[in-house]
Amino acid sequence: xxxxxxxxxxxxxxxxxxxxxxxxxxxxxxxxxxxxxxxxxxxxxxxxxxxxxxxxxxxxxxxxxxxxxxxxxxxxxxxxxxxxxxxxxxxxxxxxxxxxxxxxxxxxxxxxxxxxxxxxxxxxxxxxxxxxxxxxxxxxxxxxxxxxxxxxxxxxxxxxxxxxxxxxxxxxxxxxxxxxxxxxxxxxxxxxxxxxxxxxxxxxxxxxxxxxxxxxxxxxxxxxxxxxxxxxxxxxxxxxxxxxxxxxxxxxxxxxxxxxxxxxxxxxxxxxxxxxxxxxxxxxxxxxxxxxxxxxxxxxxxxxxxxxxxxxxxxxxxxxxx
Ligand SMILES: [Zn+2]
Numbered sequence: 001x002x003x004x005x006x007x008x009x010x011x012x013x014x015x016x017x018x019x020x021x022x023x024x025x026x027x028x029x030x031x032x033x034x035x036x037x038x039x040x041x042x043x044x045x046x047x048x049x050x051x052x053x054x055x056x057x058x059x060x061x062x063x064x065x066x067x068x069x070x071x072x073x074x075x076x077x078x079x080x081x082x083x084x085x086x087x088x089x090x091x092x093x094x095x096x097x098x099x100x101x102x103x104x105x106x107x108x109x110x111x112x113x114x115x116x117x118x119x120x121x122x123x124x125x126x127x128x129x130x131x132x133x134x135x136x137x138x139x140x141x142x143x144x145x146x147x148x149x150x151x152x153x154x155x156x157x158x159x160x161x162x163x164x165x166x167x168x169x170x171x172x173x174x175x176x177x178x179x180x181x182x183x184x185x186x187x188x189x190x191x192x193x194x195x196x197x198x199x200x201x202x203x204x205x206x207x208x209x210x211x212x213x214x215x216x217x218x219x220x221x222x223x224x225x226x227x228x229x230x231x232x233x234x235x236x237x238x239x240x241x242x243x244x245x246x247x248x249x250x251x252x253x254x255x256x257x258x259x260x261x262x263x264x265x266x267x268x269x270x271x272x273x274x275x276x277x278x279x280x281x282x283x284x285x286x287x288x289x290x291x292x293x294x295x296x297x298x299x300x301x302x303x304x305x306x307x308x309x310x311x312x313x314x315x316x317x318x319x320x321x322x
Contacts, residue, residue, distance in 0.1 A: 071197070075163070075299030076209035076232035083223045084211075084230075089237040090262035090303055096296040097259055097288065099137045100236060101126070101269040101277075102212065105144035106171045109273070113148065122149045123271040125278035127156070135285065136161045138298035139269065140212045140234075143169035143196040146203075157205030163297050164203070165210035165234070169196045174225075178217035189225035197229070210234045210298060234298065236264040240280075243273055248280035255280075256287040262301060
């Protein structure tokens with residue numbers, strides 16, 4: 001797991017700390033035409049029939065007393081008086097695998113959007129393809145990404161094949177040493193993640209209590225802080241390496257070399273910070289099909305009562321099936 005975390009963390013670090021690096025600038029120049037299409041597509045996103053089915057005036061925060069009662073029956077919900085389970089993958093039987101897409105957003109990324117250095121951190125081509133082919137997928141959303149892309153969030157929530165999960169509010173580090181990510185104060189961890197559940201749950205659709213730490217960095221203190229929220233921590237066992245990729249082939253190779261039944265595949269929907277993911281997707285899907293593997297929702301791959309599969313936390317063995 002050190003290697004997995006190191007890879008994800010290093011890439012996350014690049015994404016957060018180095019948004020103006022040369023490859024980005026070169027990439028923006030090469031893809032300016034497609035960037036313009038993304039802007040148009042984003043404007044269209046809210047007009048799609050599936051998106052219009054959801055309320056347009058989504059509140060930023062639902063009433064606090066509506067969350068706990070509903071939350072404890074959602075996929076990934078766990079008891080609140082023990083450390084949350086940490087899961088890498090589902091049972092190694094059957095043929096299901098989970099495609100998961102992180103939607104990072106940081107203060108620095110938002111500055112680059114507002115300053116015009118970046119066109120979009122929402123990969124609409126990727127979402128288009130998932131929707132066109134009817135592919136199940138699970139999205140780990142940061143609260144800031146949801147605030148930046150409310151129309152896209154409505155579109156994701158309106159698709160019954162898409163599940164929504166939590167990736168913190170502003171993608172801060174939850175441990176002391178998480179590859180240089182700005183660190184969140186321990187006393188603010190619970191509220192940060194609760195706030196993000198509130199933001200995401202306001203959109204309806206397939207809500208979950210799945211959560212992924214930025215850089216996959218967590219320790220006992222971080223898990224303790226999140227225990228009251230009754231969630232499941234999902235790391236993943238297949239890191240695609242899609243952030244800042246300059247070609248789709250290495251992403252496809254990384255996924256297909258590692259994937260097995262029950263795998264949880266970590267990808268990104270962040271467009272400018274993961275510009276090859278949409279091009280890699282059809283090749284990943286083809287490779288999965290060749291191997292007899294089938295994309296499924298994360299909740300299906302982990303399975304009800306199967307949160308223990310792939311767990312690395314001894315504390316969770318006393319947890320009931322949930
Ligand atoms: Zn992330």
